[in-house]
Amino acid sequence: MIRVGIPRSLAYFKYFPLWQTFFESLGAKVVFSLPTNPLIVEQGIKSVVDEACLPVKVYFGHVQYLKDKVDYIFVPRLVSVERKEFTCPKFLGIPDMLKASIPDLPNLIAPTIDLTKQDKYLWKKVWEVGRLFSSNPLKVSLAWQKGLSELSTYKQTWLEEEIPAQLNIYYKPTYSQSLKVVLLGHEYIIYDQYLSMYLIEKMAKLNIKVVTTEMLSPWIINKEAKSYPKRIFWEFSKNTLGSVFYYSKQEEIAGFILMSSFGCGPDSMTASIIQHYLKGVKDKPLLNLTIDEHTGEAGINTRLEAFYDLLMRRVG
Amino acid sequence: MKLTFPHMGNMYIPVKGLLEYLDLEVVVPPFSTKKTLELGVKYSPEFACLPLKINLGNFIEARELGADTIIMAGGVGPCRFGLYAQVEKEILQDLGYDFETLVLEPPDKHFGQFIARVKRIIGSNSWWKVMEAIKFAYRKSYAVDMVERKVQKLRPLEKKPGTVDMIYKHALNSIDNAQSFSTLEEATSLSLLKLDQVPIESDREVIKIGLIGEIYTLLEPFVNLDIEKELGKLGVEVTRSLYLSEWISSHLLKNLITDENIKPFRDLAKPYLNYFVGGHGWETVGYAVGFSQEGYHGLIQLAPLTCMPEIVAHNILGKVKEDCQIPILTIYLDEHSGKAGLITRIEAFVDLIRRQLETQRRLAR
Numbered sequence: 046m047i048r049v050g051i052p053r054s055l056a057y058f059k060y061f062p063l064w065q066t067f068f069e070s071l072g073a074k075v076v077f078s079l080p081t082n083p084l085i086v087e088q089g090i091k092s093v094v095d096e097a098c099l100p101v102k103v104y105f106g107h108v109q110y111l112k113d114k115v116d117y118i119f120v121p122r123l124v125s126v127e128r129k130e131f132t133c134p135k136f137l138g139i140p141d142m143l144k145a146s147i148p149d150l151p152n153l154i155a156p157t158i159d160l161t162k163q164d165k166y167l168w169k170k171v172w173e174v175g176r177l178f179s180s181n182p183l184k185v186s187l188a189w190q191k192g193l194s195e196l197s198t199y200k201q202t203w204l205e206e207e208i209p210a211q212l213n214i215y216y217k218p219t220y221s222q223s224l225k226v227v228l229l230g231h232e233y234i235i236y237d238q239y240l241s242m243y244l245i246e247k248m249a250k251l252n253i254k255v256v257t258t259e260m261l262s263p264w265i266i267n268k269e270a271k272s273y274p275k276r277i278f279w280e281f282s283k284n285t286l287g288s289v290f291y292y293s294k295q296e297e298i299a300g301f302i303l304m305s306s307f308g309c310g311p312d313s314m315t316a317s318i319i320q321h322y323l324k325g326v327k328d329k330p331l332l333n334l335t336i337d338e339h340t341g342e343a344g345i346n347t348r349l350e351a352f353y354d355l356l357m358r359r360v361g
Numbered sequence: 362m363k364l365t366f367p368h369m370g371n372m373y374i375p376v377k378g379l380l381e382y383l384d385l386e387v388v389v390p391p392f393s394t395k396k397t398l399e400l401g402v403k404y405s406p407e408f409a410c411l412p413l414k415i416n417l418g419n420f421i422e423a424r425e426l427g428a429d430t431i432i433m434a435g436g437v438g439p440c441r442f443g444l445y446a447q448v449e450k451e452i453l454q455d456l457g458y459d460f461e462t463l464v465l466e467p468p469d470k471h472f473g474q475f476i477a478r479v480k481r482i483i484g485s486n487s488w489w490k491v492m493e494a495i496k497f498a499y500r501k502s503y504a505v506d507m508v509e510r511k512v513q514k515l516r517p518l519e520k521k522p523g524t525v526d527m528i529y530k531h532a533l534n535s536i537d538n539a540q541s542f543s544t545l546e547e548a549t550s551l552s553l554l555k556l557d558q559v560p561i562e563s564d565r566e567v568i569k570i571g572l573i574g575e576i577y578t579l580l581e582p583f584v585n586l587d588i589e590k591e592l593g594k595l596g597v598e599v600t601r602s603l604y605l606s607e608w609i610s611s612h613l614l615k616n617l618i619t620d621e622n623i624k625p626f627r628d629l630a631k632p633y634l635n636y637f638v639g640g641h642g643w644e645t646v647g648y649a650v651g652f653s654q655e656g657y658h659g660l661i662q663l664a665p666l667t668c669m670p671e672i673v674a675h676n677i678l679g680k681v682k683e684d685c686q687i688p689i690l691t692i693y694l695d696e697h698s699g700k701a702g703l704i705t706r707i708e709a710f711v712d713l714i715r716r717q718l719e720t721q722r723r724l725a726r
């Protein structure tokens with residue numbers, strides 16, 4: 046059986062049900078790397094330039110982990126998943142960066158997904174990948190459909206304000222009477238327990254109900270983001286800002302936490318826009334948490350607890 | 362209405378030329394200095410990239426001179442630059458400065474509104490006059506580049522250190538002051554002539570280094586700590602991957618003017634980088650390969666710290682270095698960069714190149 050490795054990092058958190066189902070329906074065996082751990086981080090740090098952000102380093106670590114265990118590694122070049130919107134420049138260069146710095150890689154499956162201008166050609170990309178496993182377009186198409194339906198189930202769970210069980214995150218507050226706080230950040234940071242230092246679990250323990258961007262429908266997000274005077278051309282930032290605009294109008298929301306990686310380009314801009322925006326909103330404090338490979342857990346704990354105290358004083 | 366714009370190296374010369382050609386009132390911000398940087402750093406988000414911070418400092422200083430309207434380039438992704446104008450506007454607003462802004466970018470929603478804003482600024486000027494003004498500005502940038510290329514060639518050869526840069530400074534002034542096509546031409550040829558007469562030592566061994574990387578750090582001597590001048594002192598002839606007029610023609614005029622100096626960087630970058638990554642990351646990789654094919658002795662990559670496209674390129678340059686056997690030095694710049702550190706690094710780099718050349722010569726004998 047052909048083994049396809051999928052790094053449990055970056056776009057994984059958004060798309061894995063689709064990818065997994067697709068490859069499995071085509072008869073492949075999918076191998077995920079382990080959840081991020083110190084060894085993976087260390088491997089990653091060694092394989093990419095120092096100046097890269099932690100998530101990119103970690104991605105390299107996941108690829109290193111998979112390298113000798115599979116026949117293919119799936120590392121799509123996600124340029125744009127929605128019209129006129131981009132991911133981060135670093136996503137755009139990922140396959141090339143991997144090839145330049147990790148020797149002896151197995152074959153990479155690295156389709157370029159660029160839907161900036163047209164979305165019809167997606168099928169071409171699906172076929173480009175599917176062809177490696179089956180010469181029957183119908184079979185590939187069915188596998189894709191099946192994958193999409195898995196993805197939509199996954200997304201549906203989010204919309205019900207649940208965190209899908211596959212992510213293994215304990216997020217339910219102990220008591221029903223809880224503070225509602227919006228957690229903002231890239232999926233591959235906030236849902237990666239090692240990178241986020243179990244932030245969601247910590248919030249749950251403090252009896253905070255966590256809501257995130259993924260829990261809002263794209264329809265609401267797009268509507269809110271449109272109210273901004275400039276098109277926000279990063280898909281992730283658009284989602285974040287759209288949800289800030291929306292949640293800040295909801296009375297039950299006590300505050301916002303933004304967790305980003307040190308040196309993250311898009312987040313530096315997003316954070317500035319959020320700060321400016323929240324200046325005009327009453328009673329929605331914001332906590333900025335920045336992580337890198339040297340961040341200590343104690344610091345995060347102290348800041349989270351101080352923020353919690355602040356919120357509690359406010360609700361009185 | 363008093364117009365201003367952010368600094369980027371010699372960019373002020375064509376921009377001022379353009380606006381003055383249209384009889385508009387211009388406030389050129391004071392040249393970027395430590396104070397500009399401090400102002401920018403104080404009010405910008407901590408993790409913003411360096412150009413944004415200095416832009417902001419420029420605007421605050423221009424404001425003190427009475428500027429009320431900003432003109433700047435924009436973009437629609439994928440890099441941060443596209444959001445600069447909006448974010449800077451918000452920060453200025455929070456500081457209590459109300460600027461009108463005109464962002465030159467493909468209008469996203471309201472094309473009519475964009476034209477209306479341009480019209481408000483150009484006032485009673487006809488579109489024909491505007492076209493003339495653009496041509497004039499482009500000519501100015503081209504003149505600056507011609508002079509600069511010559512300066513880069515002469516610096517390592519001049520007999521008396523500093524001569525070339527003195528003439529260069531005068532040349533920039535005279536190009537800046539030219540008010541018509543004919544005076545511009547005169548100023549340019551006179552400057553080139555003067556440079557031709559600089560006494561040189563033509564038998565000196567010159568090291569050729571290609572300077573690649575992010576546009577702002579390439580073009581703005583204040584942020585790159587005058588690296589070109591410093592390299593000149595070390596006997597290095599510098600060529601950049603990017604010159605002002607090329608950027609104007611490719612970025613702002615959408616390639617209406619073709620320039621023989623622009624390399625086919627997309628083809629050159631293959632197989633190392635096969636897609637755009639925002640900013641000038643693709644150019645960086647392509648020019649690295651191009652320069653090394655042309656026999657350059659070494660490459661220096663410049664970038665603001667945390668610059669995303671250049672980090673991608675940096676990672677890929679490791680492989681280019683190996684395959685093309687060319688020394689590459691990457692220098693990240695931010696508000697904490699100091700000249701002493703820079704000089705130590707480039708001295709060591711140039712030494713390394715000289716030693717390699719020496720070994721090669723010995724082996725050849």
Ligand code: SF4
Nearest residue numbers: 098133135306309310
């Ligand atoms: S979005 Fe930020 S954290 Fe993610 S890859 Fe880009 S720079 Fe890194």
Ligand code: SF4
Nearest residue numbers: 410440442640668669
């Ligand atoms: S190219 Fe670099 S310096 Fe320019 S906006 Fe992007 S990250 Fe900032």
